[in-house]
Amino acid sequence: MDAVNLRSPLARHALVDTFSPEEARQEIGRIFCPHFLSPRHASAAGFHAVHRASRQRGYSLNFVGYGSEVEIDPGELSSFFLLQIPLAGSAEVHCGTTTALANPGQTASLLSPTLPTRMRWSDGCAKLIVLIEREVMQRQCTELADRAIDKVEFETAVDLSSLAGRLALDHVGLMLESIENGNAAFGTYLARLGESLSSLLLSSLAHSHRAVLDAPAPVATSSTVGRAQDWIRANIERDFSVGDIALAVDVSLRTLQETVRRHNRTTLLQMVETLRLDHFHSLLTGPQNGQSVTDLAGQAGLGHLGRAAAAYRRRYGETPSQTLRRSR
Incomplete structure (x- = not known):
């Protein structure tokens, strides 16, 4: 992702910029899903929620930061997957029965819609987040497996130093660069990038149907x-x-x-x-x-x-x- 500005990604796609935890909970909840959002310190000192997003067919690319340490509990996401790539700070992510300790350049997290999720983001934690619609991921898995798929559940931690992690990181970097530098004529290309990311995740990461796809x-x-x-x-x-x-x-x-x-x-x-x-x-x-x-x-x-x-x-x-x- 070196080719794009990660200090201010998606700057032209601002949706939320607030110092109010309650306003952040409501506005970001409308973009993702309803959730509990609690600053770890009662005074909410240092809290500054920023959410930027570019919506494409079947997915969206998002930049999210809260400034101060926060706890987030969305429960089950229900209708989408979230690939969360930390750019700064760290996060403790619980999804289903597994936990990922996310750090920049080391570990990302992949949240599945049918597993309950809760997270703690550290002071200064900021993430680049790809939302992939559940229908898109399940359709891709169905096509690859050549059988009906009810649900797909990934392992939460994504090792960014592994080949699969590096490929995913490079692909998200290409998505970000294309959105930052693209124009309306390339909308179908951007949609194909989202589709190919879901295919990459299904073919390279551990999930509930990986054995079928490896046959x-x-x-x-x-x-x-x-x-x-x-x-x-x-x-x-x-x-x-x-x-x-x-x-x-x-x-x-x-x-x-x-x-x-x-x-x-x-x-x-x-x-x-x-x-x-x-x-x-x-x-x-x-x-x-x-x-x-x-x-x-x-x-x-x-x-x-x-x-x-x-x-x-x-x-x-x-x-x-x-x-x-x-x-x-």
């Missing part, structure tokens, strides 16, 4: 990959998920992922990105009607222009701007 997936024929690529090309400019691709070629999502990995030596997401880059290239070399590189990248579904330009250069040996200049 070997059937592998389809190489023609399935070809049909998937044809469908992606035909729908490249509309909003779709990896689950939509699997549905279109009539296999489970895990089967499609494993088939792509076996036959193409790449991941499904990387294959989609490559096809988007190819479409981007065709837009750059075709009639642009005065559109900019940024406009064409958005049309191809490549929301993060810097990363798209780097990937484009690796694939085509020049920058998108160079291609556009040559074609005009």
